[in-house]
Amino acid sequence: MSIEKLDRQLFPLAALYQSCNFISRLAWNGEYNEDDFIPLVSSIFNFESDDPLEIYQNQNDLKTGFEFMKKQVIDDIFTRSSETRRYISSLKELVRKVDKESQISNDFFEKLKALTESQAAMEVDEKARQIGGIYQSTFSKIQPRIVVSGDNEYLKIELNAARIRAALLAGIRSIYLWKQNGGSDLKFFIFKRRYVGRIREIIRTMQK
Secondary structure, three states: OOHHHHHHHHHHHHHHHHHHHHHHHHHHHOOOOHHHHHHHHHHHHOOOOOOHHHHOOOHHHHHHHHHHHHHHHOOOHHHOOHHHHHHHHHHHHHHHHHOOOHHHHHHHHHHHHHHHOOHHHOOHHHHHHHHHHHHHHOHHHOOOOOOOOOOHHHHOOHHHHHHHHHHHHHHHHHHHHHHHOOOOHHHHHHOHHHHHHHHHHHHHHOOO
16 A cells, blocks of 8 residues: 555544544543644635645645544553544444435535635634534434533533534534545554554654
8 A cells, every 4th residue: 555545544543543533631620722623624615625635735734633632542542542542443333324314414515615715715613513413413413412421510511502503513524525535444463563654654744
């Protein structure tokens, strides 16, 4: 497998892990990292492309995701998060169900296209509110709904809830990109040494 093919699968995976990390830190600690959030939001609006290297143009925008992915799939097992595994498993299952719900999928794309026409002038918080609303009115209707764990002090804040829904939607986007570019759990298992080696290489080349 070429480096380019590896990257086309690893960049969406890094975005997925960045989404999960963003959700957990916001839900438990009220920690909001806009630099991590902006590339996730941007990936949602760039829905016409299936090229992760075009969508995530700057690998440093996914630095948190790559480092968190390394911790979850490479580093000591005791550093791994069961919550992250649950989120990823739930998002993958939701993607499988979305593929069977054509009406919800069509409704989502209609709303996203309408929002895309006006999103350029919006601040990131307004984008989060609008994207969160779309998620809530479409994918959130599919049962069982994804339950986000955290401190209610932060979860009850309306803007935080919108940010979390937007990050969930970014996670869904990244799973579709991963699959469209040949990614699968089986392939990652079989070629894990190559994926792991490339993850380490990418992290080494990132800016400190």
